[in-house]
Amino acid sequence: MEEAVGQPVAAEDMAEAVPYEQAIAVTVESGEPRVMLYGQPIIDLPQDLYIPPDALSVMLDAFEGPLDLLLYLIRKANVDILDIPMAPLTIQYLDYVEAMRAQNLELAAEYLVMAAMLIEIKSRMLLPRPKAQFEEEVEDPRAELVRRLIEYEQMKLAAREIDELPKAEIDFQWLNVWVDRQAVVRHPDVSPEDLHDAWRAVIRQAKLHTHHKIHREELSVREHMGLILRRLRNSEGYLEFSELFDVTGGVAMVVVNFIALLELCKEQLMEMTQTAAFAPIYVRLPSNAPEQSMFEVPEADDLPEENDRV
Numbered sequence: 001m002e003e004a005v006g007q008p009v010a011a012e013d014m015a016e017a018v019p020y021e022q023a024i025a026v027t028v029e030s031g032e033p034r035v036m037l038y039g040q041p042i043i044d045l046p047q048d049l050y051i052p053p054d055a056l057s058v059m060l061d062a063f064e065g066p067l068d069l070l071l072y073l074i075r076k077a078n079v080d081i082l083d084i085p086m087a088p089l090t091i092q093y094l095d096y097v098e099a100m101r102a103q104n105l106e107l108a109a110e111y112l113v114m115a116a117m118l119i120e121i122k123s124r125m126l127l128p129r130p131k132a133q134f135e136e137e138v139e140d141p142r143a144e145l146v147r148r149l150i151e152y153e154q155m156k157l158a159a160r161e162i163d164e165l166p167k168a169e170i171d172f173q174w175l176n177v178w179v180d181r182q183a184v185v186r187h188p189d190v191s192p193e194d195l196h197d198a199w200r201a202v203i204r205q206a207k208l209h210t211h212h213k214i215h216r217e218e219l220s221v222r223e224h225m226g227l228i229l230r231r232l233r234n235s236e237g238y239l240e241f242s243e244l245f246d247v248t249g250g251v252a253m254v255v256v257n258f259i260a261l262l263e264l265c266k267e268q269l270m271e272m273t274q275t276a277a278f279a280p281i282y283v284r285l286p287s288n289a290p291e292q293s294m295f296e297v298p299e300a301d302d303l304p305e306e307n308d309r310v
Helices: 020-030 066-077 086-102 109-126 143-163 192-208 221-235 251-266
Strands: 003-005 035-037 040-042 057-059 271-274 281-284
Touching (some): 066 109, 086 109, 221 251
8 A cells, every 4th residue: 555645646657746846847847738627728837826735645556355455465565374474464454444544435344344353363362372182283363364365365366367368349259150061961870679679570470471391491690691791782772671581481580680680780791770760770781891791602602501500
């Protein structure tokens, strides 16, 4: 806090206030109006002009609250905030409050509350401390004040960083750009429930064409995997799920064909998709499918293996 009493400031470029006589000299020698009275420039001042001692009082420091004032006094004295000397700090704070009241400036109630708190802490520190029982440390009367000061300093630094950020309509302007972008149509994934329903529908159709057979035909999962891949390559697109099953061959062939489908999906050699929920399931080759997989063998060598038969 700095105060200048009875010193009229005449020049704008003066770093500090100067005495009254020097201010008049600067004004007259410059030849330019530096003093305005009711909007009119004043160059020649009367010689018998009397200025009372308390006519001008300048308060150079402005604080946002009592914590801001205390933090300023602590930083000015260059002391550790965790070990505040309460006696000089209380005296400086009360001097500032008294100076403000002497200038007939209204003080907020929080300044007076903080003054009472400082006096209480100072009084508690002057009292003799009782001996700690069971080696327990006595609570420092300054602990609550230190905590509030640290929190206030952190919030003040955060507010300063936020204030330094670029501001809309001041540091930058908003620019609206319309981008005509065609959305990529993504088909929903096939859920296990939809796959189960489609599989049960195929089983029901297969049971309608089941015939009694005397001997059991050996079927190869690997062979059916190759047949499915060849059908997909020849189709050059999508095939409906039910088109991959020959229901006239019986339930055993349908089961082997379904296992072959699952193995192809597991090896990422085939994809299943739907155009919408509860819609028919379609099967296709992936975009990164190889030209020929290990399951596609020539017709002459496409014989079922012993460990791959069901």
